Amino acid sequence: MEITEFRQRLEERGFSLSQTQLDQFEHYYHTLVEWNEKMNLTAITDKEGVYLKHFYDSLTAAFYVDFTKVATVVDVGAGAGFPSIPLKIVFPELRVTIVDSLKKRIGFLEHLSETLGLKGTAFYHDRAETFAQKKEHREQYDLVLARAVARLPVLSELCLPLAKVEGTFVAMKGAGANEELTAAQGALKKLGGSVIQNEQFTLPIEESERHVIIIRKERSTPKKYPRKPGTPNKQPLS
Template sequence: MLPEEFQQTLRSQGIELSPQQMKQFERYYELLVEWNEKMNLTAITEKKDVYLKHFYDSITLALSVSLKEDAALCDVGSGAGFPSLPLKIVFPQLKITIVDSLNKRITFLQTLVKELGLEEVSLFHDRAETFGQQPEHRASYDYVTARAVARLNVLAELCLPLVKKDGFFYALKAAKSEEELTEAKPAIALLGGKFIEDKEVQLPVTGDERHTLVIAKKKETPKKYPRKPGMPNKQPIK
């Protein structure tokens, strides 16, 4: 998917990108490839693949669910800024917070945000477990996203404490897994969430499926969660 096709496909979905937004995506691509030579940001570096599997893939969240324009969105373990920064380019009114445990990635993101001229983007070098216990961030976000490869019961403990009541946690997954969802349901309930639905979309060109697991925050998360760094992975809630 080259930039023109990216623009046309989004247009067909009702998302019109301006020349300025297209320039931001182009600069994003250039910086991603440039920095990737110094540090491991992504295994995907071909332009057509970055536009499809990173940029378009990130925006599928907005094609799956309705995002409030000026919502506060926290992206946990964002890596090279996916899905939150492509969403920020498309929807500039979103207020974005990114937390990542690797300081090198945060340095890249600081450069990226500055170069792209993005406002209302906050970047934090922290573990999600300690970030979620901080009063200024706990239960503060309309939406929390994770595009990480961790299992859902682990992601739920890292993300749901950050979601405000009546907000949503969106877990972005490449494949459907009833087993993973079944395994995670006790954790989701314990943490104050409720699984609503699995929204499936297909990527253009390849037809690869993508899933947005929609989890609503119905009750406050018990204070003991998230547990200390490493614990959610070592001993997932069952």
């Protein structure tokens, strides 16, 4: 995706980017490629691929969620900052927290945030299972985001404990999302969540299937969740 098309497609969705925001995306791209030579951040490094499969794809969450009505966001397993950093660029008032299990990635994100001049960002090197059990983070966020981290039964256990009651968990998924959603029904019930939307669409140009699954936190998550690190993945809730 060329930058011109990136801007135009976002304008069609009602998001007009300033020159400053376009420059931030450019700096993001160049910083990503530079650091990727030293550590494995992404297999996609061509400019058109990054703009389509990382930047634009991250922003598709905003097609279905009104981020102007969201104050605090936590991104679980953001890797190189997707989807929360592109969303932060477009919605600078967001207070964004990122938790990732790899310290090197957190180092990259801290550098990136400083380079882009982002305010209201916080980065934590931690396992999602332990992070969600800390009282200063548990049930403290308006919205929890995750993109391609784990299957939904596992992901729900890592993410829903961080959402406030009446908050939202947004899972960004590809093909196979409907099957994951069916498998996650038992987990969602135990964790206090309920699916309110499953938006299916096609990513432009490559025409690949995408889903934005929006889950409402209806009641407090039992304190035993998430379980110890590694357990959710080995023994998914059913």
